[in-house]
Amino acid sequence: MLVTGGAGYIGSHAVLALHDAGHRPTVIDNLSAGRRSSVPADVPLIVSDVGDARLMARVLAETRFDTIMHFAGSVVVPEPVADPLSYYGNNTAASRTLIEAAVNARVPRFIFSSTAAVYGIPECIPVTEDTRPARSTPTAGRS
Ligand SMILES: NC(=O)c1ccc[n+]([C@@H]2O[C@H](COP(=O)([O-])OP(=O)(O)OC[C@H]3O[C@@H](n4cnc5c(N)ncnc54)[C@H](O)[C@@H]3O)[C@@H](O)[C@H]2O)c1
Numbered sequence: 001m002l003v004t005g006g007a008g009y010i011g012s013h014a015v016l017a018l019h020d021a022g023h024r025p026t027v028i029d030n031l032s033a034g035r036r037s038s039v040p041a042d043v044p045l046i047v048s049d050v051g052d053a054r055l056m057a058r059v060l061a062e063t064r065f066d067t068i069m070h071f072a073g074s075v076v077v078p079e080p081v082a083d084p085l086s087y088y089g090n091n092t093a094a095s096r097t098l099i100e101a102a103v104n105a106r107v108p109r110f111i112f113s114s115t116a117a118v119y120g121i122p123e124c125i126p127v128t129e130d131t132r133p134a135r136s137t138p139t140a141g142r143s
Pocket residue numbers: 004005006007008009010011028029030031032033034035048049050051070071072073074075090094113114115116
């Protein structure tokens with residue numbers, strides 16, 4: 001199992017849970033926001049960017065992962081408004097690169113960590129798979 005962003009907040013807790021459940025996760029993280037110390041010492045850590053297509057092809061060819069859990073991304077809410085292209089690059093383009101590498105390597109399962117922000121202020125809590133999305137984050141401007 002490959003955990004992207006596994007040195008970050010959510011990803012590192014997923015890694016701990018997987019580790020405790022007897023799985024043997026591998027983490028890939030560029031440490032732009034994560035910390036090496038958040039990854040248990042016996043969990044392999046690849047310090048690289050998931051948007052690097054050649055690197056991802058090599059990583060997925062070297063190890064036959066059955067699952068990718070994708071937590072790598074930029075998450076600070078005000079920043080994408082000020083710098084939308086950088087966020088588009090890291091969250092959309094890099095994820096696309098990762099997904100293409102996963103498809104090419106025939107990784108059977110891909111789990112994407114989305115955000116509850118897609119539901120805005122939900123009509124009922126907890127939200128379910130059937131809850132209608134309603135964006136709450138601001139757009140960067142109009143052109
Ligand atoms: N924080 C929350 O409450 C929350 C809730 C639900 C879902 N999520 C989603 O979970 C994901 C992770 O959120 P988080 O709060 O753990 O953020 P975080 O910033 O703590 O973790 C993101 C990790 O990804 C790494 N990273 C960023 N870009 C990368 C790249 N291109 N290649 C490799 N590594 C990269 C960072 O170094 C960091 O370790 C996001 O997609 C977020 O939307 C977060």
